[in-house]
Amino acid sequence: MSSFSRKLDLEMVFGIHHREAGCHANQPCKIPFIGFSIEIPPFLIGLVAMLFFSISPARAGQVTLAWNPSSGPVAGYRIYYGQQSKNYTSIIPIAPNLITTTTYTILDLPEGLYYFAAKAFDNAGNESDFSNEVNTTVVTTSTEPTTTSRQNSRLVNLSTRDWVGAGDNVMIAGFIIDGNGPKQILIRAIGPSMASADVPNLLYDPTLTLYSGQTPIASNNNWQDTQAAAIQTTGKAPNDPHESAILTTLNPGPYTAIVRGVSDTTGNALIEVYEINNLDNRLSNISTRGQIETGDNVMIAGFIIGGDNPKKILIRAIGPTLTASGVPGILADPTLTLYNGQTPIASNNNWQDTQAAAIQTTGKAPNDPHESAILTTLNPGPYTAIVRGVSDTTGNALVEVYDLDE
Incomplete structure (x- = not known):
């Protein structure tokens, strides 16, 4: 019998993370993901x-x-x-x-x-x-993108609105910077400002922490406390002084931003990632894990395609796959709807029902047939993807937006 424990005890996500007993009784060793x-x-x-x-x-x-x-x-x-x-x-x-x-x-x-x-x-x-x-x-032929194609069509803003709970039930957003060289990014955690959009049960005082790997590299509670002048020059300063923002320059790679409520308060919040400069790089992916509830307390991912040309996008709603890694309370059957403004333009419940072959060729097909995916080509403009539970079911889920244009 291997001295590696086979029992997982973990929380998750931007994907999935493992916490398990280890190679020896008093010294942990983990399964990678x-x-x-x-x-x-x-x-x-x-x-x-x-x-x-x-x-x-x-x-x-x-x-x-x-x-x-x-x-x-x-x-x-x-x-x-x-x-x-x-x-x-x-x-x-x-x-x-x-x-x-x-x-x-x-x-x-x-x-x-x-x-x-x-x-x-x-x-x-x-x-x-x-x-x-x-x-x-x-593929065996080069897919190296040209600078021109990236400049002409790109994700210029990625955001997710979801419920921020107490303890570990926070909102966790991951994003990837692709390309070469550093890129300036603005990250915002919005709560009180959404009152004007009639969003109920707002997170009154969100706080924001940015991580590279497991290392926190920046944090903010009230955006006016630090970087106020620099943030205002971007034209994207939050409307409320209790909201949070981080303006930073990052090298290519994956990053994680976590939104919590001050003093473990809870409510609906919005996390946003904006590109500020360096069009040779791009925001290629955002993933957010959160709790899917009923009614208006669903997970809403927004993204903006900038430039002149259409862009190929894959959107996924992941739930059951998280069970294999020990994530508790998963959403067993997520459903996904894509909107242009107020108009639904695509929807999916089980990804194998439609587009199965095309989704598999992307290399990013969901692992469970109950999970959802939409593969589409979109013109420049703003879009919204909403994740709900079938028959108003609830649980933890992951929403992902991939830029497939290389």
């Missing part, structure tokens, strides 16, 4: 092991895996992959002398659909269980 994910810092959920999966756009035929270092007596990792789900024909060990390495690139892969998972192992060779599985389609 592969996925486009929101990193939850350890003070919220304890020990975290997470793998972030991406495809390098710079070269064809390759996949790059990157992860946060695992805590506990971990000697290394093994990457498993193959062309059938949960049937891995290749194993890549990350040697013990390379356990501080947090990225690995698999080169010269033939074209096709590939599935990836990972295990951690200790000095005795004991392995953890598999991480969550992800898949992607590898």
Whole structure:
């Protein structure tokens, strides 16, 4: 019997994070997770092991895996992959002398659909269980985007409105900066201002913290306390002094922003991410985990496509997949509707019912047939995606918006 515990005890998400008993009784060791994910810092959920999966756009035929270092007596990792789900024909060990390495690139892969998972192992060779599985389609021709195409069509704003609860039931948003070189970003946590839009039960005093990996790199409670002049020059200053904002310059990579209520207060809030400069980079993804309730307390993701050209977008509503990682109280059957203004333009309940083949070719198909996805090409303008529970069911869910134009 392996001394790695097989029992998961975790909270999640921007994807999914693991907290488990470890390789030895008094020293934890975690199962890694592969996925486009929101990193939850350890003070919220304890020990975290997470793998972030991406495809390098710079070269064809390759996949790059990157992860946060695992805590506990971990000697290394093994990457498993193959062309059938949960049937891995290749194993890549990350040697013990390379356990501080947090990225690995698999080169010269033939074209096709590939599935990836990972295990951690200790000095005795004991392995953890598999991480969550992800898949992607590898092409052998270069898909490096041109600067012009990115400038002509891009996501210029990403936002999510949801309920902010107490304790760990906060709103957790992740976003990815793609491209080369630093990018200036404005992040806002809005509460009182939504009264003018008749949003009920507002979070009166939201606070905002920005993370790179597990490390907090910026925080704000009331936006006028710091950076007030600089934020005002962007033209996007919050309307209420109790709202929060962070103006910062970030290198390409994944980031997490967490909205809480001061003194553990609760209510509806809005988190927003704006690009301020550097059109050579782009906001390529936002994911937000939150609690789906009934009535108006649903999860609402908004995004704006800027530029002149149509853009290919994939939107997902994830629920049951979180169960495999121990996330409690999941939304068993999410449904997804896309709006242009007040007009619904697309909807989906179970992703395999429509567009299944096209969604699978993106490499980002949901893992559970009860989850929802919409693959569409949209003209420039503002759009809204709303996640509800079928038959007014409730629970934790994840909404994601991907920019598929490389």
